[in-house]
Amino acid sequence: MNVDSNFPIHLKDSCTKPTTGDIFQDLLSTFHFMVASTCLVSDKWEPSADIKDGDTFNFIIVGAGSAGCVVANRLSEVKKWKVLLIEAGGDPPIESYVPHYDQHLFGTDSDWQYKTTPTGKRNCANVGESVNWPRGKMLGGSSGINSMIYFRGVANDFKKWFDLGNKEWCPDIVFKYFKKLESLQDQKLLKNPQIRDLYGLNGPQVINTFNWTDEKVFENVFNSFNQIGLQIQEDLQLANLLGAGLSRDTAYNGRRASTATTYLSQIQHRENFKLMKNAFVVKILLDDNSKAYGVVVKYKGEEIKVFASNEVIISAGSINSPQLLMLSGIGEKKHLESKNIDCKVDLPGVGKNLQDHIIINVPVFGRKSRSENYIDKYLDVGRYTYNRTGYLAHSSAPHVIAFYSRNKNATYPEFQVHLDIADKNSSYARSIFSIFKEPINQSFCELTEKYDSFIFRFNLLQPRSYGNIYLNTSNPFNHPLIYANYLDDERDIEATVEGIRMLTAIIDTDYFKSINAFLGRYNWPKCNEYKLNSYDYWKCISPEVTVTIYHPVGTCAMGPDSSSAVVDSRLRVHHVKGLRVIDASIMPNITSCNTNGPTIMIGERGSDLIKEDYGIVERTEDFCL
Numbered sequence: 335m336n337v338d339s340n341f342p343i344h345l346k347d348s349c350t351k352p353t354t355g356d357i358f359q360d361l362l363s364t365f366h367f368m369v370a371s372t373c374l375v376s377d378k379w380e381p382s383a384d385i386k387d388g389d390t391f392n393f394i395i396v397g398a399g400s401a402g403c404v405v406a407n408r409l410s411e412v413k414k415w416k417v418l419l420i421e422a423g424g425d426p427p428i429e430s431y432v433p434h435y436d437q438h439l440f441g442t443d444s445d446w447q448y449k450t451t452p453t454g455k456r457n458c459a460n461v462g463e464s465v466n467w468p469r470g471k472m473l474g475g476s477s478g479i480n481s482m483i484y485f486r487g488v489a490n491d492f493k494k495w496f497d498l499g500n501k502e503w504c505p506d507i508v509f510k511y512f513k514k515l516e517s518l519q520d521q522k523l524l525k526n527p528q529i530r531d532l533y534g535l536n537g538p539q540v541i542n543t544f545n546w547t548d549e550k551v552f553e554n555v556f557n558s559f560n561q562i563g564l565q566i567q568e569d570l571q572l573a574n575l576l577g578a579g580l581s582r583d584t585a586y587n588g589r590r591a592s593t594a595t596t597y598l599s600q601i602q603h604r605e606n607f608k609l610m611k612n613a614f615v616v617k618i619l620l621d622d623n624s625k626a627y628g629v630v631v632k633y634k635g636e637e638i639k640v641f642a643s644n645e646v647i648i649s650a651g652s653i654n655s656p657q658l659l660m661l662s663g664i665g666e667k668k669h670l671e672s673k674n675i676d677c678k679v680d681l682p683g684v685g686k687n688l689q690d691h692i693i694i695n696v697p698v699f700g701r702k703s704r705s706e707n708y709i710d711k712y713l714d715v716g717r718y719t720y721n722r723t724g725y726l727a728h729s730s731a732p733h734v735i736a737f738y739s740r741n742k743n744a745t746y747p748e749f750q751v752h753l754d755i756a757d758k759n760s761s762y763a764r765s766i767f768s769i770f771k772e773p774i775n776q777s778f779c780e781l782t783e784k785y786d787s788f789i790f791r792f793n794l795l796q797p798r799s800y801g802n803i804y805l806n807t808s809n810p811f812n813h814p815l816i817y818a819n820y821l822d823d824e825r826d827i828e829a830t831v832e833g834i835r836m837l838t839a840i841i842d843t844d845y846f847k848s849i850n851a852f853l854g855r856y857n858w859p860k861c862n863e864y865k866l867n868s869y870d871y872w873k874c875i876s877p878e879v880t881v882t883i884y885h886p887v888g889t890c891a892m893g894p895d896s897s898s899a900v901v902d903s904r905l906r907v908h909h910v911k912g913l914r915v916i917d918a919s920i921m922p923n924i925t926s927c928n929t930n931g932p933t934i935m936i937g938e939r940g941s942d943l944i945k946e947d948y949g950i951v952e953r954t955e956d957f958c959l
């Protein structure tokens with residue numbers, strides 16, 4: 335816990351006072367209670383499986399993330415299949431389970447700690463001229479480090495997938511799989527028959543709504559969104575992601591519900607299933623007929639080979655999946671040869687087609703009424719250990735979300751806004767701006783000393799700019815090069831600027847006027863000649879200060895044409911036998927929302943495609959016709 339300068343002075347006093355000893359007894363019991371309660375928050379994980387060089391399985395899955403845990407669960411339902419799941423990270427730390435610590439995992443061993451490669455063209459006002467890309471490295475992968483916002487996306491997203499020739503992925507079937515994965519727990523929402531009908535109620539993935547500790551501010555902000563024309567929605571998914579409202583969350587009872595918790599923890603004892611942890615796959619083994627027959631794993635200091643008699647499934651995420659394919663000789667020939675890798679399958683699409691949701695922080699300053707104090711906050715820690723309520727039981731940033739479009743009659747959104755609120759003079763407010771170079775950081779920090787900050791995190795939902803991922807070296811332990819190419823396409827800049835200018839109208843709404851709110855200026859010499867909030871100001875500053883909301887997808891895109899796509903619509907790697915990719919990297923285009931829900935859906939759909947191919951379940955090909 336950060337102790338700020340305005341921490342109450344009497345709590346800093348020395349505590350060496352005479353005592354009979356009773357107080358220590360009581361405090362010790364409290365301490366034991368607290369320690370015991372941490373065990374109740376986390377799952378019980380068994381030790382890593384004892385896997386030997388040469389062991390053989392029917393299916394090997396690489397990566398226990400949002401998708402990999404789903405695939406492991408669904409494939410090991412088939413008792414005759416021996417399934418191995420290999421994860422580079424270990425058990426999720428306790429901070430992963432406590433929702434409020436979501437961002438505390440950044441920069442730790444549970445984070446891959448990627449960064450985009452500076453190009454000198456974009457992000458020039460960001461420290462290091464790059465953007466941090468945390469990714470989860472633990473059971474649950476990025477579902478263990480993410481902000482827990484749950485959305486599905488809209489039919490238009492999946493229609494685009496289908497129209498590209500991916501005949502197994504029409505919206506109707508995709509939504510059927512969302513329902514399969516979901517278990518909506520919010521008792522209040524379930525009273526609405528439309529919401530009850532929309533969501534799945536019996537799937538493994540628990541979905542609920544956080545019990546927020548500061549709802550008064552939220553109400554004010556929602557009313558402001560309403561005044562600028564966005565309807566307040568009880569459930570945004572039901573409203574086809576148009577309007578403003580709270581998100582649903584992958585959490586329940588004050589505890590994160592990553593896919594490690596929801597799909598993996600309960601299958602640990604299946605006899606046909608083995609889980610290898612802290613095991614890093616460095617290569618996929620391909621024979622002379624381009625058939626994948628196993629993987630090389632760095633495990634307990636040694637390289638061992640494990641074999642797959644049916645298939646190898648790569649679920650290592652949008653950065654590591656293309657990296658692993660390239661390290662194994664599957665990728666663009668010219669690029670692989672430049673890294674002295676023997677190209678076995680020339681597949682130019684590997685690592686290309688990278689899409690992400692950018693964030694442009696729109697900072698608004700004002701003086702909100704105080705709703706919590708530090709004593710309340712520290713008592714909340716006790717409340718959390720007692721019954722998992724209080725501020726620790728929800729994520730660090732509020733899940734106040736707005737979706738809107740330039741076209742008032744649009745049936746799906748173009749933009750999304752997440753809100754972050756930071757108290758005056760708090761270390762959190764300062765940390766928000768510390769990602770920017772001087773003089774931006776300094777001038778915003780001065781404002782945070784006097785005002786509360788409302789950071790509207792603006793995000794463009796269907797970007798037209800594409801990035802790519804390349805190998806830096808042929809060493810699997812070296813991070814690949816990530817070129818995000820944010821806002822490279824002029825149409826993205828135009829949409830961003832217009833979308834932000836629609837959003838900044840919020841400053842003139844009743845609530846923000848009542849707190850004398852004003853828009854903060856990015857103090858960046860290159861853009862200082864432009865009037866604040868003008869078209870030219872945002873056009874100048876946006877590419878300089880772009881960051882991410884952590885949704886990279888598309889680097890092993892699905893599609894029929896192997897000159898650009900990596901997998902076919904059954905998620906089989908083109909021109910390779912016995913190898914699939916099942917994770918966020920297969921999205922041909924990014925969904926109009928946060929990507930965890932869609933990735934879990936990909937895990938579910940991908941697992942059934944495998945089961946269909948082996949005659950375990952009936953084929954659903956006709957479903958989309």
Ligand SMILES: Cc1cc2nc3c(=O)[nH]c(=O)nc-3n(C[C@H](O)[C@H](O)[C@H](O)COP(=O)(O)OP(=O)(O)OC[C@H]3O[C@@H](n4cnc5c(N)ncnc54)[C@H](O)[C@@H]3O)c2cc1C
Nearest residue numbers: 397399400401422475476480481482483615651918928930
């Ligand atoms: C900080 C952050 C916040 C986010 N917030 C949200 C949110 O609130 N809502 C939302 O919907 N989405 C959010 N996302 C995005 C969402 O979490 C991801 O889209 C989703 O988790 C991607 O799932 P995946 O299965 O593709 O990859 P991951 O979940 O990242 O899984 C990949 C797994 O593979 C393992 N792995 C990688 N390489 C190897 C190897 N060679 N050998 C063995 N194992 C390997 C990794 O350690 C990891 O466990 C966020 C993401 C981040 C990082």
